[in-house]
Amino acid sequence: MDNLLRKLPIGIQTFEKLRRGDYLYVDKTDFVWKIASTSTPYFLSRPRRFGKSLLLSTFEAYFEGKRELFEGLAIAGMEKEWKRYPVLHLDLNAEKYDSTRALTEILSRQLTQWELKYGKGVDEETLAGRFSGVIRRASEQAGCGVVVLVDEYDKPLLQALGDNALLDDYRKTLKAFYGVLKSSDRYLRFVFLTGVTKFAQVSVFSDLNHLQDISLWPDYAALCGITLDELLRNFRPELEILAASNDLSYDETVGRMKRLYDGYHFFQNSLGVFNPFSVLNALKAKVFDNFWFQTGTPTFLVELLKRSDYDLRTLIDGIEAPASSFMEYRVDANNPIPLIYQSGYLTIKDYDREFGNYLLEFPNDEVRYGFINFLIPYYTSMANDDQGFYIGKFVQELRSGDYDSFLTRLQAFFADFPYELSDKTERHYQVVFYLVFKLMGQFTDAEVRSARGRADAVVKTPKYIYVFEFKLNGTADQALRQIDDKGYLIPYQSDGRELVKIGVEFSAEERNIGRWLVG
Structure with missing residues (x-):
């Protein structure tokens, strides 16, 4: 036909x-x-x-x-x-x-x-x-x-x-x-x-x-959704047209489809499935977009997260949990994870047979960046229609080596927080830093860490590698010394790109970035 x-x-x-x-x-x-x-x-x-x-x-x-x-x-x-x-x-x-x-x-x-x-x-x-x-x-x-x-x-x-x-x-x-x-x-x-x-x-x-x-039965993991084999077998003509419309090869198109829409697992080590709604809409529109995420705003999930005081950094990096903690939702348990998992914003990525723990993560880039973008207005003053502008400018400034403009923009971003956010805890501001750097990952190689013994954030652009250390209870000098003392630059010294280390201090009084030093 x-x-x-x-x-x-x-x-x-x-x-x-x-x-x-x-x-x-x-x-x-x-x-x-x-x-x-x-x-x-x-x-x-x-x-x-x-x-x-x-x-x-x-x-x-x-x-x-x-x-x-x-x-x-x-x-x-x-x-x-x-x-x-x-x-x-x-x-x-x-x-x-x-x-x-x-x-x-x-x-x-x-x-x-x-x-x-x-x-x-x-x-x-x-x-x-x-x-x-x-x-x-x-x-x-x-x-x-x-x-x-x-x-x-x-x-x-x-x-x-x-x-x-x-x-x-x-x-x-x-x-x-x-x-x-x-x-x-x-x-x-x-x-x-x-x-x-x-x-x-x-x-x-x-x-x-x-x-x-x-x-969670393995026999029915692919009952709903589209497997990779089903995608390639049933939709090759549409995939070829999608590739031509976006100046991509067929293999590049399949790869992008996988990154954006694949990755749902409803049993440990089972076949991954694509979101069928996003697949069909991408093939019909001949563009890549966040089709599934745009059809429903998970406002009630964000409200649950806020009420439970859940650390978003843990959610974004992945959660280890037994099945009993995410397969049934109890209203009085103050645990938002079952609803977030069952609503499709997290999925099974790994399983530890010895301890019976599942690793829950975002299934794909559509959900990962759609969810983080959706969270930003709830933790900052940024409006939804401003997100692309802000994140794009952040990335452009680091690509060009203009780290002063990047940090000034970040400073202005925090200064614009509404009054009701002025009494937020230190962790709230750590989460906002985290969200900004995670969003940058859509466009460049950005890593943000919450673990000790590693730099707070690393951003890699074609010409530069930036290593950031933020001090919420210290000085920019201390942050810069920590980068040296802990050897945060060592993994990148043979890379060939210019290394830029940046120590940033956060003013508790101003509730904003106070100053920064570059080494």
């Missing part, structure tokens, strides 16, 4: 529409058949825009026996019966949950649609009672078990974060509603729930103890 006519399924979340509309489809139906061949109730956690809705729609088409939609796909050679089941598909993704009444009305509206088809009992008044009645009647009328698919089960809970009273109301409502999936087990053929976050306090994970959470 002419590449100009190949249709990329951006925003297509319905399997039937995708197949009948002749959109490109990365075949995941072997997973669908394997999962559907059991009667086990499942739960899958994946970040937003990772294909969860399309996955559930695929299950819906399969259980409705729509064999014609699966022609040419892997499942066509696996399934023999194509039996039809009643399917109850609840999609909580596209609604606004801003009151207890809103959630009740949305659930009630969906129940009414099912009751129009399967009938309603005269004594069924509660949401849970109506749900239970629909499941029972659907099973009795069809003479087989019912399939229940719940898309984004946790959307109401995520929207209520920060409002404890509303969150508690939602938890009580959903506890009773989802609890039906256990009491109605004899009427069910298959249950699959998706979401972003595993809330520990909701009964779907406490009372419904036979629900299998496959979020």
